[in-house]
Amino acid sequence: MPQAAAVATIASNDRYPLGDFLSDIAGIAASTEFVDRKRRSRDYFWYSPILQEKLKDKLADIVVTPRDEVEVVRVAAACAKHRIPLTVRGGATGNYGQCVPLESGVVLDMALLNRIEWQKPGLVRVQAGAKLYDIDAATRPNGFELRMHPSTKRSAAIGGFVAGGSGGVGSVTFGGMREPGNIVAARIVTLEREPRIIELRGDAAQKISRAYGTTGIITVLEMPLAPAQAWIDVIVAFDDFIEAVRFGHTVAMADGIVKKLLSPVEWPVPRHFTAFRSYCPDGKSLLTCMIGEMSIDSFEALLAPSGGMITYKAPSEDLPSKVPLYEHTWNHTTLQMLKSDRGVTYLQCLYPHERFVEAVDRVGKLFGDEVLQHLEFMRLNGYMTASGIPIIRYRSRERLDEIIGGFEACGVMIANPHVVTLEDGSRYKRVDADQLGFKHEVDPMGLLNPGKMRSFVPQAGSAEV
Amino acid sequence: MPQAAAVATIASNDRYPLGDFLSDIAGIAASTEFVDRKRRSRDYFWYSPILQEKLKDKLADIVVTPRDEVEVVRVAAACAKHRIPLTVRGGATGNYGQCVPLESGVVLDMALLNRIEWQKPGLVRVQAGAKLYDIDAATRPNGFELRMHPSTKRSAAIGGFVAGGSGGVGSVTFGGMREPGNIVAARIVTLEREPRIIELRGDAAQKISRAYGTTGIITVLEMPLAPAQAWIDVIVAFDDFIEAVRFGHTVAMADGIVKKLLSPVEWPVPRHFTAFRSYCPDGKSLLTCMIGEMSIDSFEALLAPSGGMITYKAPSEDLPSKVPLYEHTWNHTTLQMLKSDRGVTYLQCLYPHERFVEAVDRVGKLFGDEVLQHLEFMRLNGYMTASGIPIIRYRSRERLDEIIGGFEACGVMIANPHVVTLEDGSRYKRVDADQLGFKHEVDPMGLLNPGKMRSFVPQAGSAEV
Numbered sequence: 001m002p003q004a005a006a007v008a009t010i011a012s013n014d015r016y017p018l019g020d021f022l023s024d025i026a027g028i029a030a031s032t033e034f035v036d037r038k039r040r041s042r043d044y045f046w047y048s049p050i051l052q053e054k055l056k057d058k059l060a061d062i063v064v065t066p067r068d069e070v071e072v073v074r075v076a077a078a079c080a081k082h083r084i085p086l087t088v089r090g091g092a093t094g095n096y097g098q099c100v101p102l103e104s105g106v107v108l109d110m111a112l113l114n115r116i117e118w119q120k121p122g123l124v125r126v127q128a129g130a131k132l133y134d135i136d137a138a139t140r141p142n143g144f145e146l147r148m149h150p151s152t153k154r155s156a157a158i159g160g161f162v163a164g165g166s167g168g169v170g171s172v173t174f175g176g177m178r179e180p181g182n183i184v185a186a187r188i189v190t191l192e193r194e195p196r197i198i199e200l201r202g203d204a205a206q207k208i209s210r211a212y213g214t215t216g217i218i219t220v221l222e223m224p225l226a227p228a229q230a231w232i233d234v235i236v237a238f239d240d241f242i243e244a245v246r247f248g249h250t251v252a253m254a255d256g257i258v259k260k261l262l263s264p265v266e267w268p269v270p271r272h273f274t275a276f277r278s279y280c281p282d283g284k285s286l287l288t289c290m291i292g293e294m295s296i297d298s299f300e301a302l303l304a305p306s307g308g309m310i311t312y313k314a315p316s317e318d319l320p321s322k323v324p325l326y327e328h329t330w331n332h333t334t335l336q337m338l339k340s341d342r343g344v345t346y347l348q349c350l351y352p353h354e355r356f357v358e359a360v361d362r363v364g365k366l367f368g369d370e371v372l373q374h375l376e377f378m379r380l381n382g383y384m385t386a387s388g389i390p391i392i393r394y395r396s397r398e399r400l401d402e403i404i405g406g407f408e409a410c411g412v413m414i415a416n417p418h419v420v421t422l423e424d425g426s427r428y429k430r431v432d433a434d435q436l437g438f439k440h441e442v443d444p445m446g447l448l449n450p451g452k453m454r455s456f457v458p459q460a461g462s463a464e465v
Numbered sequence: 466m467p468q469a470a471a472v473a474t475i476a477s478n479d480r481y482p483l484g485d486f487l488s489d490i491a492g493i494a495a496s497t498e499f500v501d502r503k504r505r506s507r508d509y510f511w512y513s514p515i516l517q518e519k520l521k522d523k524l525a526d527i528v529v530t531p532r533d534e535v536e537v538v539r540v541a542a543a544c545a546k547h548r549i550p551l552t553v554r555g556g557a558t559g560n561y562g563q564c565v566p567l568e569s570g571v572v573l574d575m576a577l578l579n580r581i582e583w584q585k586p587g588l589v590r591v592q593a594g595a596k597l598y599d600i601d602a603a604t605r606p607n608g609f610e611l612r613m614h615p616s617t618k619r620s621a622a623i624g625g626f627v628a629g630g631s632g633g634v635g636s637v638t639f640g641g642m643r644e645p646g647n648i649v650a651a652r653i654v655t656l657e658r659e660p661r662i663i664e665l666r667g668d669a670a671q672k673i674s675r676a677y678g679t680t681g682i683i684t685v686l687e688m689p690l691a692p693a694q695a696w697i698d699v700i701v702a703f704d705d706f707i708e709a710v711r712f713g714h715t716v717a718m719a720d721g722i723v724k725k726l727l728s729p730v731e732w733p734v735p736r737h738f739t740a741f742r743s744y745c746p747d748g749k750s751l752l753t754c755m756i757g758e759m760s761i762d763s764f765e766a767l768l769a770p771s772g773g774m775i776t777y778k779a780p781s782e783d784l785p786s787k788v789p790l791y792e793h794t795w796n797h798t799t800l801q802m803l804k805s806d807r808g809v810t811y812l813q814c815l816y817p818h819e820r821f822v823e824a825v826d827r828v829g830k831l832f833g834d835e836v837l838q839h840l841e842f843m844r845l846n847g848y849m850t851a852s853g854i855p856i857i858r859y860r861s862r863e864r865l866d867e868i869i870g871g872f873e874a875c876g877v878m879i880a881n882p883h884v885v886t887l888e889d890g891s892r893y894k895r896v897d898a899d900q901l902g903f904k905h906e907v908d909p910m911g912l913l914n915p916g917k918m919r920s921f922v923p924q925a926g927s928a929e930v
Contacts, residue, residue, distance in 0.1 A: 121695055122723075122759030143608060143692075148719075176719050180722030181763035202766025211757070220537075224721070224759045229693030230586055251846025255639050256612075256646030258587075294587030294689045298646035301667025382849050384719025 016084045016105055018061055026077040029065040029093055036063050040089060040107050045097040047334055048345055049122035049394055050418040055097045060107035067112045069189065069219045076195040076217060079106055086191060087449045088213035090129060090160025093152035095265060095331055097420045098212045099274060100166040102451035113219060122225050128159025128218045147174040147182060151332035154320065158219045166210055169261045169290070169326045170226065171378035172252060178209050182223055188216030190442040207438045212422060214453045215435055218443045230293035231260055233325040235276065235312035236303065237284035241266040243361050244287040245375060251255055252377040252384045257299055258292030264327040265374035268393060272336045275323040279312035288329055290316055333374050333390050345394045347404065350413040353385035362410045379402040421454040431455050471874040481549045481570055489543035496874055503530050505554060505572050508563040512799055513810055514859055515883040517591045520562045525572035532577050534654065534684045539658040540808045541682060542762055544912055551656060552914045553678035555594060555625025556626035558617035560796055560883045561721040563629040563677045577683060587690050588649060592682045593624025609690035612639040612647060614795035619785065631675055633754070634791045636692065636843035638719060643674055649689055653681030655907040672903045677887060679918040680900055681907040695758035696725055700741065700777035701768060702749035709826050712771040717849050718844040722764055723757030725813040728794040730839035732855060737802045740788040744777035753794055754772045755781055772877055788798040791866060794853050798839050812869065815878040818850035827875045836868060886919040896920050
């Protein structure tokens with residue numbers, strides 16, 4: 001996008017001094033074209049009818065696409081100077097409007113910062129815009145792979161996953177992103193007149209985890225890897241959902257069985273699994289798995305007394321041209337259903353690790369067909385449990401709140417995905433104090449993704465920064 | 466050992482028809498020399514003064530050393546024909562007299578069945594007499610290692626570990642040998658006039674796990690492997706044992722930190738760690754660890770607020786010529802102390818996974834210096850817990866029983882290591898029904914390691930088998 005054109009189209013905007021901003025970042029790719037701004041102000045928030053209403057008209061004023069960290073620093077400095085909000089955009093595969101610019105201003109598209117800086121055994125250092133798929137493709141020849149990835153692996157960027165996600169395929173073994181050890185280091189640029197570059201290592205790196213880019217612009221991440229395994233995709237069909245859950249739990253608790261994915265899903269959701277429909281028998285609930293090749297015999301031995309029937313078993317192929325099995329798990333499950341039925345939405349649950357199967361069973365009996373459960377086994381704080389992303393037949397906001405109350409009464413925690421702030425979406429309804437304090441250091445004027453960290457109030461005097 | 470000499474020395478034995486037996490196994494290496502029989506009728510039972518008294522005079526009549534499975538079958542047939550007990554011997558590194566021939570007869574030394582049959586990614590198929598050290602040395606160049614090994618890795622055989630052990634270094638990640646998936650297959654020879662060769666796969670392979678060789682002669686094992694990692698040996702010193710336990714538990718529960726060993730050990734035990742003495746500050750309790758190289762920064766970040774101080778950190782070297790750090794964990798800890806103090810013995814404990822730190826603390830306050838705790842974090846049934854092998858200042862059998870009672874009152878389960886039968890040593894005080902039933906199939910006359918499976922009574926009519 002040539003700068004001249006951009007400057008020409010922004011004359012009418014009177015909220016921010018965009019012309020001055022553009023002059024200051026001369027030479028950096030920027031667009032003020034409506035179609036660019038519209039397309040790059042969105043993510044997958046439309047899974048939520050509530051967020052759809054709230055976010056559909058949000059629009060960046062300018063989309064800037066830096067080529068390197070030097071350009072990121074220049075953009076940050078210019079935003080600070082002109083007090084223009086900056087919202088960072090990765091692969092934009094999130095579901096909570098993480099990268100939607102609530103206050104307009106600049107969307108910083110990180111797509112070109114996609115270089116792999118180095119690999120060591122068990123570690124990779126990458127720029128934040130690198131795609132998860134590309135990272136895995138680069139590390140696999142060296143015998144390693146990312147410990148976890150969202151179901152959106154084929155389009156998500158690592159920076160967005162760390163800043164906006166919480167876990168995914170692989171969390172059944174390694175837990176979520178916030179478990180100690182799952183982020184080794186992060187390099188960030190602060191939003192100040194003279195931006196600083198800060199390297200956060202160890203526990204400090206958690207300051208940018210699931211902060212939606214409110215606590216610094218992540219430019220580089222150092223991520224731990226898992227040894228690459230030969231994975232086998234398996235679908236097991238069960239007469240009842242609770243049987244799939246029970247067997248899934250057995251495998252989840254069997255530490256001798258190597259696995260990357262264990263996802264029980266309730267019929268009729270599998271009816272919508274187009275790419276795998278022939279392996280989804282009518283009326284059967286499924287357990288969808290990725291099992292280590294060396295563990296597949298042991299997996300089948302455990303399965304024998306459970307009543308489950310294997311309908312699909314094949315080596316995992318992760319090709320750009322083919323829909324992978326993992327795109328039928330986590331929140332892709334909702335997407336598969338939304339493709340043919342726009343009347344549904346979803347919730348995000350965390351089931352208790354004790355009396356786990358009972359909690360799943362109770363919830364199921366409470367709502368019948370109005371709520372279709374599917375679970376993702378994952379470790380949390382050292383315990384095996386499952387998150388759930390139940391698909392809800394949407395009636396109204398009030399009914400959705402009733403359903404949330406029903407889950408909570410069964411001991412299931414809800415992270416509400418129909419809100420845009422970090423606090424409202426958190427299971428604990430607050431932002432980590434460390435993140436809040438850190439934000440004062442790195443974004444004193446509150447220009448990074450404003451509106452997402454509700455607890456943050458710029459300090460008096462920050463106007464003079 | 467030439468057969469002629471063997472035959473000459475056994476004329477005086479009137480319990481078993483040894484001469485006829487030797488004729489039947491002509492061509493197979495056998496010894497009746499006293500020094501061979503004495504040496505190969507023992508293991509490390511002498512850690513227990515009670516077992517020392519009970520087992521020190523047990524003596525095989527003949528030691529047979531087959532070269533291959535064909536010879537094993539011939540020996541088994543001859544033992545069945547002449548009703549001579551057969552006790553299998555691996556590396557003889559056990560502590561419960563697992564390979565001590567209580568009823569004399571034949572000791573079958575598996576040392577020459579040490580071939581690695583094949584390797585595949587994540588799997589190895591080996592003969593039962595292969596040394597753990599040699600297996601790891603053979604699989605490491607292919608990027609794999611055994612999931613777990615006892616602290617006796619440098620001398621133990623895989624068959625003995627599976628038949629006599631329960632877990633070890635690596636169980637903090639993979640759980641014990643009995644977790645589903647940790648034994649893929651076992652090939653056994655039955656003790657019958659016409660011995661059968663049976664391949665047990667999947668769950669069935671558990672029939673030979675920790676059965677002391679009473680449920681068939683294991684000739685081959687198919688074991689799952691872990692991806693080989695670059696391990697860092699770390700020693701952390703703490704003012705108090707309970708701080709070492711608490712930090713160890715934190716690391717144990719952190720699924721993002723890759724580890725193979727986490728062993729808190731109470732001062733003054735480390736005074737006896739000769740090879741590492743300079744890294745064991747006076748008065749400090751230790752946490753001894755093997756941490757994945759890619760997780761070492763995260764480990765140190767977690768350590769920072771704990772009060773612990775790293776005194777040693779170096780890549781794990783597993784060389785025949787050098788005492789490894791892991792030989793100061795599990796029951797090698799007891800051995801390090803016994804080298805200079807023969808007045809101690811030990812117990813085997815399983816701590817509850819809930820209120821774990823409290824249970825350790827309570828036990829510590831109960832006995833003071835009479836009981837020195839050291840723990841081994843391990844997974845069990847999907848939960849993180851720890852086994853403990855406390856070192857006991859031995860006074861009497863009665864006092865030992867009192868101490869056992871004290872542990873049990875704190876919710877700690879005891880697997881008594883001062884007994885020779887499977888049942889008495891089990892935490893559940895019984896043999897798995899599956900193993901007992903299976904023994905009737907594979908050893909109807911009860912000739913395999915007689916005296917170890919107390920619940921077994923040969924069926925009427927088995928005399929005619």
